[in-house]
Structure formats: C-alpha cells, structure tokens
Amino acid sequence: MKDRFLKALRCEETDQTPVWIMRQAGRYLPEYRNARVRAGSFLTLCKTPELATEVTLMPIKRFPLDAAILFSDILTIPDAMGMGLNFREGIGPTFSKKLENLSDFKRLPIPNPEEELRYVMDTIRLLKRELGSMPLVGFSGSPWTLACYMLEGGGSKDFNHVRKKLFSNPTEMRYLLEKLAKAVAHYLEAQIDAGVDAIMIFDSWAGILSDSCFKQFSLKYLKDICGKLKEKNVPKIVFAKGGGLWLDSLAQLEINGLGLDWSIDLARARAIVGDKIALQGNLDPAVMLTDPQTVRLETKKVLESIGNRKGYIFNLGHGITPEVDPRHVEVLVDTVHSYR
Amino acid sequence: MKDRFLKALRCEETDQTPVWIMRQAGRYLPEYRNARVRAGSFLTLCKTPELATEVTLMPIKRFPLDAAILFSDILTIPDAMGMGLNFREGIGPTFSKKLENLSDFKRLPIPNPEEELRYVMDTIRLLKRELGSMPLVGFSGSPWTLACYMLEGGGSKDFNHVRKKLFSNPTEMRYLLEKLAKAVAHYLEAQIDAGVDAIMIFDSWAGILSDSCFKQFSLKYLKDICGKLKEKNVPKIVFAKGGGLWLDSLAQLEINGLGLDWSIDLARARAIVGDKIALQGNLDPAVMLTDPQTVRLETKKVLESIGNRKGYIFNLGHGITPEVDPRHVEVLVDTVHSYR
Numbered sequence: 001m002k003d004r005f006l007k008a009l010r011c012e013e014t015d016q017t018p019v020w021i022m023r024q025a026g027r028y029l030p031e032y033r034n035a036r037v038r039a040g041s042f043l044t045l046c047k048t049p050e051l052a053t054e055v056t057l058m059p060i061k062r063f064p065l066d067a068a069i070l071f072s073d074i075l076t077i078p079d080a081m082g083m084g085l086n087f088r089e090g091i092g093p094t095f096s097k098k099l100e101n102l103s104d105f106k107r108l109p110i111p112n113p114e115e116e117l118r119y120v121m122d123t124i125r126l127l128k129r130e131l132g133s134m135p136l137v138g139f140s141g142s143p144w145t146l147a148c149y150m151l152e153g154g155g156s157k158d159f160n161h162v163r164k165k166l167f168s169n170p171t172e173m174r175y176l177l178e179k180l181a182k183a184v185a186h187y188l189e190a191q192i193d194a195g196v197d198a199i200m201i202f203d204s205w206a207g208i209l210s211d212s213c214f215k216q217f218s219l220k221y222l223k224d225i226c227g228k229l230k231e232k233n234v235p236k237i238v239f240a241k242g243g244g245l246w247l248d249s250l251a252q253l254e255i256n257g258l259g260l261d262w263s264i265d266l267a268r269a270r271a272i273v274g275d276k277i278a279l280q281g282n283l284d285p286a287v288m289l290t291d292p293q294t295v296r297l298e299t300k301k302v303l304e305s306i307g308n309r310k311g312y313i314f315n316l317g318h319g320i321t322p323e324v325d326p327r328h329v330e331v332l333v334d335t336v337h338s339y340r
Numbered sequence: 341m342k343d344r345f346l347k348a349l350r351c352e353e354t355d356q357t358p359v360w361i362m363r364q365a366g367r368y369l370p371e372y373r374n375a376r377v378r379a380g381s382f383l384t385l386c387k388t389p390e391l392a393t394e395v396t397l398m399p400i401k402r403f404p405l406d407a408a409i410l411f412s413d414i415l416t417i418p419d420a421m422g423m424g425l426n427f428r429e430g431i432g433p434t435f436s437k438k439l440e441n442l443s444d445f446k447r448l449p450i451p452n453p454e455e456e457l458r459y460v461m462d463t464i465r466l467l468k469r470e471l472g473s474m475p476l477v478g479f480s481g482s483p484w485t486l487a488c489y490m491l492e493g494g495g496s497k498d499f500n501h502v503r504k505k506l507f508s509n510p511t512e513m514r515y516l517l518e519k520l521a522k523a524v525a526h527y528l529e530a531q532i533d534a535g536v537d538a539i540m541i542f543d544s545w546a547g548i549l550s551d552s553c554f555k556q557f558s559l560k561y562l563k564d565i566c567g568k569l570k571e572k573n574v575p576k577i578v579f580a581k582g583g584g585l586w587l588d589s590l591a592q593l594e595i596n597g598l599g600l601d602w603s604i605d606l607a608r609a610r611a612i613v614g615d616k617i618a619l620q621g622n623l624d625p626a627v628m629l630t631d632p633q634t635v636r637l638e639t640k641k642v643l644e645s646i647g648n649r650k651g652y653i654f655n656l657g658h659g660i661t662p663e664v665d666p667r668h669v670e671v672l673v674d675t676v677h678s679y680r
Contacts, residue, residue: 157497160661163626167634207547207582210624210657211605212641242547245584245604264585265551284550286503294507301552317550321500 011311018066023319074141080111098153113190138196143180207242262317351651358406363659414481420451438493453530478536483520547582602657
C-alpha cells in the first residue's frame with residue numbers, strides 16, 4: 001500500500017508500519033557508486049535531473065520502501081546563493097566563499113527556486129511521473145544548520161566560529177537567519193508546487209546549541225518557515241539532531257511529524273509530544289554495520305519500544321553509512337513490515 | 341575562602357559561588373604553551389610530577405579559582421595498560437595498538453596505580469604540599485569513554501566501530517567494560533589515598549549512545565565504580581557529555597555532583613535532579629572567544645538561570661579552548677564571585 005507513509009504522518013491507522021531510510025539512495029548501494037563514478041561528482045548527480053531521478057529510484061527498485069526521498073543535498077540553498085559548494089572526498093562539503101560579516105550577509109541573494117534551483121524542481125517533476133502513487137519527500141537544511149556551514153566555510157568539529165558569533169553579534173546572526181528562513185520557505189513551497197508529497201527540514205546541528213540559543217536561533221526560524229507553509233496542504237517533518245531535550249518545544253511547531261535520533265527512547269518521546277504528531281526514527285545506524293540476525297533483533301526492539309505504532313514511521317536515527325551491506329536493508333524493511 | 345567548592349558539593353551555603361574551569365591549565369595560557377615547548381610533549385608534562393605540578397598551579401596563580409584540577413589526561417589508564425598513548429598535533433590522542441577482540445581484552449592488565457600510574461600519584465602528593473587548603477580534583481575517563489578510544493585506536497568522528505560492537509558482540513564489550521570499571525575504581529581510590537579532595541569521572545562520549553545502550557554500557561559501570569568508592573569519604577562528580585536526557589538516571593548514582601554541558605537549562609536540570617546533588621556547569625565555551633563585555637553578560641545569564649545557587653559550582657559546559665584570551669577568564673571569575 002502506497003499510502004502508509006502519508007497515513008502514518010496524519011496519525012491514522014496503517015496495515016503495516018511504514019519505513020524509509022535517511023540517505024537511502026547512497027554510497028552503500030553499488031549501483032549508486034557506479035552512477036557517481038560515471039557522473040564524475042556528487043554535485044553533478046544532484047544537478048542533473050535525469051541522474052538525480054535515476055538515483056532517487058535506486059533504493060525503491062531494490063526494497064519495498066514506503067517513501068522515496070529526493071536525491072539532493074541540504075546545502076543547495078547556499079550554493080544557489082553563489083557560495084560555490086564543493087564536496088571533497090573524505091572532507092565533506094566546502095564552500096569557495098566564507099561569510100564573515102553583515103555586508104556579506106546583505107549581499108546574499110534569495111534564490112528563485114525555479115531559476116537557480118530549477119534542477120531540483122525538474123527532478124521532482126520527473127520523479128512524480130516515475131513514482132506513480134509512491135510518496136516523495138522533499139527537504140531542506142534548516143536556517144541554523146545552513147548558517148553553520150556558511151560561516152565556517154564547510155563542516156567543522158564543533159562550529160566554534162558560528163557559536164561565537166551568536167554571542168558576539170546576535171543582531172547580525174538574526175539578519176542572516178531571517179534571510180535563510182525566507183529562502184528555505186520559498187524553496188520548500190516550490191518543492192511542494194512541483195509535486196512533493198511531504199517535506200522534511202533537517203536541523204543537523206541543533207545539538208551544538210545551548211537551550212537558550214536553540215530557542216532564539218534555530219527554533220524561532222523553524223517556526224517562521226512552518227507558519228509560512230501552513231497553507232500548503234502537505235505534511236511537514238522536522239528533524240533536529242541532538243534536540244532530544246527540546247521535543248516539547250518542537251512539538252509546538254505547526255508540523256505533522258518529528259524525526260528522532262537514536263538518543264531518545266521512543267516511548268518517552270511519545271509521552272512528551274503527545275499523540276497528534278507522528279514520530280519517525282530511530283534505530284542507531286551502527287546496527288546496520290553488524291549482521292542480519294542483529295539487524296532483525298535490534299529493529300524489533302525499536303518497534304517494541306514505541307508501544308502503540310499509530311503515527312509511527314520506522315527510520316534510522318541518522319543517515320545510513322557507506323559501509324552497510326545492502327542485504328541488511330532488506331532484512332530491516334522485512335522486519336518492520338512483518339512486525340505485528 | 342578555600343572551602344567554597346567542597347561546601348557547594350555538599351549542597352551547603354557558601355559566601356560566593358565557587359568556580360573552576362575544565363582544562364583551566366591549558367593551551368590558552370602562554371606560560372602553559374612555554375612549558376609544553378620546553379617539555380617537548382604533552383605526555384612528558386603529564387608524566388613528570390614536577391612539571392605536572394607546575395602546570396596544575398598555573399591557573400591558580402593567575403586567577404582566584406576555587407579548585408585546582410590535576411593536570412593529566414582521561415586516557416592514562418589505557419596507556420598504563422600498555423596501549424602506547426600518543427598525542428599528535430591537530431589529530432589528538434592515538435594509541436599504537438588497537439583492540440579488536442576478546443583475546444585482546446583478556447590480555448589487558450589492570451594497572452597498579454602506585455606502579456604504572458605512580459607519576460599521577462606523585463603529582464598529587466606534590467600538589468597537596470603546594471596547594472595548602474585549596475581543594476584538588478582528581479579524575480578519570482569513564483569505562484565507556486575509555487573503550488571508545490581503545491577500540492577505535494584514538495579519536496573518531498562518530499565512533500562507529502565501537503558502537504557496532506555494542507550490538508554485534510555485547511558480551512565481549514561487557515567483559516572489557518567490567519575490566520575498565522575495575523581499573524578506574526582502583527585508580528580513583530589511589531588518587532583519593534594520595535590526597536585528592538574530590539574526584540570527577542568524564543563520560544565524554546555518553547552522547548553518542550542510544551538510551552538503552554547508555555544504560556547498559558555506560559551507566560551500569562559508573563554505578564559499579566561509585567559503589568566501590570562509597571567508603572571513601574570524598575565527593576564524586578560525574579560529567580556525561582551529551583547526557584542531558586539521562587539526568588534522572590545519573591542522579592540515582594552515589595555521587596555528590598553532576599557536571600552539565602551547555603545543552604540543558606540549569607533550572608530544568610535542578611528540577612530533574614532535586615536538591616541533594618550539586619550541579620556544575622554550564623556556560624557555552626564559545627562565549628570565552630568573544631569579548632569581556634559579552635563574557636560578563638553571558639556569565640550572569642547562567643548565574644541567573646539556576647535561581648537558588650545553593651549546591652551550585654560555576655564552570656564551562658566543556659573544556660576551555662586554546663584560542664581564549666586569558667583576560668576573559670579573569671572577567672568570568674570576577675563576575676561569578678561578585679554576583680549576588
């Protein structure tokens with residue numbers, strides 16, 4: 001049944017528990033690795049709608065998953081703002097520019113999704129033709145997470161530079177985050193107009209913030225975006241990695257689902273957020289590195305832990321890693337679907 | 341008053357709020373950088389009691405801090421087990437050996453603290469003579485955190501290898517963790533016998549665990565250690581970085597204080613742990629990178645956030661970083677002591 005994922009997001013009963021996997025179209029798949037070699041780079045895959053479509057469909061063809069997720073990256077917006085995104089083997093994302101101050105922030109254009117990000121919209125339109133009734137998830141990085149990479153010029157162990165700036169110049173940071181919130185809202189609106197069936201916002205670096213900073217510099221802008229997307233009748237999921245302490249606040253957003261990393265027990269999360277919001281997660285991705293028997297056992301433990309599975313979508317607590325044996329995904333999906 | 345820190349750990353009233361700083365004898369101090377150059381390496385500083393003593397005293401001479409912390413490293417135990425600890429510039433700790441399986445775990449000796457770790461005990465004895473009534477904090481890494489480094493052969497971004505092993509071979513991991521718990525207990529007992537006034541256990545990698553794994557593979561061994569140290573009449577502090585979701589469980593340990601990273605609001609932490617356990621923390625270390633005015637403002641905000649300051653010790657939420665201007669520490673200590 002192709003509507004399990006969307007039904008679960010509306011907290012309706014489903015025949016089986018829906019399951020998809022963050023980064024399901026990724027390096028653990030040999031066909032993906034081949035496509036990447038042929039394309040020459042990860043960004044070429046993202047930016048060529050035919051290739052991005054092909055890659056998005058790879059896990060769907062292999063496994064009976066309940067949702068497809070657009071093959072793209074959380075950093076498409078800063079790239080479209082002219083920052084020059086690159087991925088270097090073993091290093092991760094880097095920008096050719098690094099933001100420093102307010103005049104840099106002011107110079108950033110808000111991208112027109114049908115122009116600078118047209119490749120994403122074209123991919124969505126292609127995918128909708130291919131997927132039939134299989135739901136497609138669109139996504140973006142959150143303003144805070146985008147700002148982290150934009151101010152550090154790429155990834156970082158602790159993002160000290162951007163954390164410092166929250167304290168030394170909160171006004172400038174608010175200016176930047178507000179602009180990013182507008183850009184993210186436009187981008188997600190355009191994804192919805194192009195046809196995605198659900199959207200997900202990744203706040204990958206929520207967990208490096210203090211309680212007060214999370215509320216001021218991340219949650220506030222998530223709220224703005226969800227408010228702006230209110231009229232679009234498409235379910236919204238927020239995933240704040242390391243944000244287990246803020247589930248009560250996150251549950252106040254105008255969203256349908258919360259993604260959970262593996263640090264929180266699902267029953268506890270359910271008790272905190274109530275039964276109006278779907279939960280999605282949260283198997284430790286390290287389990288996927290073990291063996292079929294352990295994958296089955298640990299998958300069952302996660303399914304047991306939530307109790308009532310209404311409004312629940314199985315996923316990992318973070319993206320699947322490149323070293324995983326694809327047969328373990330088969331075991332995982334089968335275990336979820338056959339669990340009663 | 342030299343007894344502020346110990347009084348606060350007993351949840352007694354103090355004239356001023358006590359303050360010390362994790363990694364207070366560190367690279368942000370020019371005199372420390374000189375000593376390190378002279379010694380040739382970080383490990384020589386740790387392993388030469390006269391030098392470790394000199395370095396421990398450096399921040400005490402500069403600032404009116406309320407406690408000294410032994411200059412050492414959380415990885416002295418695996419080094420004493422024969423794993424060959426090294427620190428490489430820009431890389432962090434590495435071991436010359438890497439543990440793989442049960443036979444490796446079985447071969448590990450439990451160090452005799454007065455032999456293989458005698459340099460630590462000698463440093464403590466020297467320090468006690470120098471410090472007078474100033475309290476000295478001894479410490480160790482937690483079994484889980486030691487295991488993380490020992491199985492990866494050093495630091496890691498996500499410790500995938502050790503997390504995998506928790507699932508694929510929990511029995512072997514329990515064997516290792518039990519051995520490490522014994523070693524940590526012996527080590528801390530010896531530190532207490534040598535004269536430290538309080539001990540602190542650093543579970544630096546608690547935050548990468550699932551709820552169930554944290555309870556099985558970290559908390560359990562913290563409990564064993566605290567149980568074994570029960571007869572020693574010296575206050576105990578546990579710091580589980582990223583463990584904000586488990587404060588209720590941590591508060592059940594036989595401890596006097598909990599160290600907190602900056603992700604949790606202090607008033608909320610107080611509400612969870614009750615008023616029998618002292619709290620220590622939790623300014624975001626990134627604040628120390630800003631300017632004197634911001635340091636003062638943000639320090640005051642932390643002091644305000646806890647409400648009643650009985651049973652409270654000011655500290656950062658993690659170690660102070662090398663780029664900090666030492667004058668900011670002066671501002672911080674003054675702000676804490678003059679706050680009413």
